[in-house]
Amino acid sequence: MPDQPDTHVRTVSDRVARIHWSPELSERGWQAAVDVVRRDVAAALVDHDRVEALVAVDDAQSHRIATWSGLRREGVQRGVDGDRVVYARLVDDVPVHEPHGFRALLNSFLPRKRAISQMLIRDTSPEPRVLLCQLTYKTDWDLPGGVVEVGESPQLAVAREVEEELGLEIAAGQLVLTDWLPPWGGWDDALCLVFDGGTHDPSLVGRIVPQAREIRSAEFCTLAEVDERAADFSARRIRSALANLGGGPAYTESGR
Template sequence: MTANEMPTVATPRVAAGALFLDNEGRVLLVHPSYKEHWEIPGGYVEPGESPRAACIREIREELDLSPALGSMLVVDWAPAEHEGDKLLFIFNGGSLSPEQERDIRFADGELTEWRYVSAESLEGYVPRRLARRIRISIAALKNGTSSYAEHGSVV
């Protein structure tokens, strides 16, 4: 089989974010300056970069923090109509200390605000699919497992 005869393969966009929970179990959300909705900290993976490394880099760039990420909680296949296939990873960010919270700086100007939000209130901040993905991550963390999802729903 020649290069021209090779079948087309998926080339998904890959992004990674971190689930940070406070002592009350609320989720840390950030507000990007260029979006109407909120997100979890993280971003797109660059060529040659692992999802974990991208998540650490994005948090450092966006919040000026250097987290010690834990295990992968969920990977979600979540294609978007105008963006194509996506693979989205969420890693356990643990909890931030009061000192880390005070040290949050929006280093690159991408973010304008951060806050903790209860899992029950997520739909007021993030798209439904992300709210489902975050809840899957919370369940995986509680169960000591990881999950695979499609469109924000466990398969």
């Protein structure tokens, strides 16, 4: 009986192939396996525009083989029989031995963090007050801001969010606080960057045009009202940001 091949390549749709390798190939060691998979991927790209591999999330050795064979990580395909990480190489991808191609390969699998930008806007009242938003999608109030888009400056992102959500044109000042948010309630961890939005007359709230889809209202709130309306970690973040005004960027974890 002939030996089974170490890899199997089949066409799964128009000009798209999928490669699978045996556990025996993985057992030879990742470097030897990489040579085989890289060769077969290159051969498949002669007649296909895309070659992909689906790797079980807990198969560390196969993840290494896929990566160093030049397959870029694209995401996770969920399934009732287990999740799979999707790797692929396109016929026009820059070769891995070229600097741009190698950087693109690394960029596909190195960790990424979600970034959130918020703005600390105060008014001129004798007692410290900060602008808080009452949100449509959660019960607790929060600073204005939002998620930073891919390739977007966090400083410009928060000014964009304030304009989109509140109709206010306020340039973001210096970075006041970097707050790390641990995984929570179905969210991955994230970095929250708080920028100084300056001090304004209390009449600022009269110019607010809330984006109805996300914002119910916005008010200047005392620290006691912040503690009452905001989540505990948000209240801690606001107090830390206020305490650091003018002191240069600071770092906290969940506001601590």
